[in-house]
Amino acid sequence: MTKRRVIAWGTGAIGMPGLRQLIEHPEYELVGLHAWSKDKVGRDAGEIAGVQKATGVIATDDVSQLLALRADCLVYQGNYADREAQCTADVVPFLEVGTNCVTPALMDLIAPRYGRREFVDPIEAACRKGGASIFCGGTDPGFMTIGHLFSLLSGAGQVECVNVAEVCDLSKYAGVDSMALYGFNMPLDFLPEMYTGDTGRAWHESTLWAIGEYLGVQLDEITSSWETAGLDYDFEAAFGTIKAGDTAAIRWTMTGMYKGRPLVIYRKIERVHRDAGPQFEQPLHNAEGGYQITITGSPSFHTEMAMNLYDGCAITALHPINAIGRICDAAPGIYGQLDLPIFYSKNVIR
Template sequence: MSKRSVIVWGTGPIGMPGLRHLIGHPEYELVGLHAWSPDKIGKDAGAIAGMDDTGVIATSDVNELLALEADCLVYQGNYAQREAKCIADVLPFLAAGTNCVTPALMDLVAPKYGRPEFVKPVEEACRKGGSSIFCGGTDPGYMTIGHLFSLLAGAGQIRSVKVAEMADLGKYAGLDSLAQYGFNQPLDYLPEMYTGETGRAWHESTLWAIGDYLGVQLDEITSSWETAALDNDVEAAFGTIKAGMTAAIRWTMIGMCKGEPLVIYRKIERLHPDAGPNFEQPLHGAEGAYQIVITGAPDIRTEMAMTLYDGCSITALHPINAINVICDAAPGIYGQLDLPIFYSKRVAR
């Protein structure tokens, strides 16, 4: 099979590892790169990624990229509070027949539960261009889709499914995303991620979808927000986190089924490893981890520990590994359950 031609859009904390893994990939050929930062436009993709030159020069000219008629767009833009802009970015490619994989367009992770104003234009563009799209998600993302599915394949009777994403984000450069969590605000401050439509849409849709995976209809989803502070100032990529101000958060969402908790989702974010000591902690001092506990017969308890960079890489690679199956799929929006099993075949030698 000839290599699939690929355009990359986005070179941020998640986009950069995605770009690095695509350069020199045995199954995909990088043919285009979109960048908006003036210090990246006009540079070779390899130089931007800290690798050897590729001959692919970064551009902000969308028409130039559309003219490449690539097989697939790998869209890795920041979706937080930019939903309409990000959807508008991908629509011309889908309408022109270029397929898309992305970790970013969170309303498409479980399109049945996505907000119609973002799902319907994508459906129409796919029909127009005969193209397909798959979103692996950011957080929630791989843990609540691919990773959870692999564990459910070995489960028996299920009483509850508990998933927790945790990360020490002290070195994370996605400052716009972090601002939505209320860091460095008073402990009783309820931030946009918790109170606003965006956060609820991303996270509630994940719980409703897990209920679907399990073949049940959840009754309701409850939500709570906890915060923790440090006794001293600390420095993070986000800035100086003042003593007594929010340095860690724990967001708990519970999907109820027949009066009992069935799906429990927790997000624990810290800007310092000492913040929120009573919140879930990764094993072995890792910067981040996915914890999944399936209670039933048998009980299944797992943790996937990782560095912050590896967590960003996994987020990028989940949809990237789906490029071939998406390019072969009939037009439309695909969730994980709609696709055959896909995985990396990139064996190092």
């Protein structure tokens, strides 16, 4: 079996578990690593990832070196929060030289028809120029709202309502840019960028439009509400010190209406303390995170998935990584998950 030659970009909370899996994966050969942090540049990828072997791949911040590798695929795991233009500019040169890309970051590509054109159009043009393909996955939006959801819908009959909820305790998550988008540590009546701006519409409301489309209908409208909760004492989270009375939990409910009834309900329940927002949905088995999906109709059924924070970050990285073979074999263009044949891990522990 010929291994796919891959470059990894990003060594943060999402990138690190992805890097570890790439190093150990029987189908992929890591040939390049981009590191942003100066203390990682010049170090072996195995040392950075904390695995017990050297890889011979030395981290660099020189993009021209990575482009010259002409790898089969770039695994792009950069931070997309407030960096959409920069992330788009990062991947375009690789696509233009024919290097395919998988990523959990460029969320305007989750449902590209509903993504912001200023980020989708340059990527489409780069795919055409280089004859390359790109796929954006992750957890939510991504696997949970498309792959997992539609595997459940394969057993459904008449569908009255689809209800999807992400429930996470993010007290150990230190992604400052991402957390700020949700308004943590702000007054309870503060409405943050994720709710009021283009970011939330591109990342999450687009998911509802796409689910409606996949179900074969055009939603009439999406309504939205934002709820917050705090605690009556200060506490420390990885994000920073959260002040008493400020936002420590949020519940964002988006409802896709069809012919006067809710067809798709999509919730984000995020906390930075386990006790914040007890009235909001709670993860299964008191886990750090999880996903709840309810299909109402004939038949009706409910599923829940529980995980810790590290495993949730790993799934975010591995969902697109598992698509590398499919995306390398695909015709040029942007692919959603339902545009690809089924993909899954073949990395069996030996």
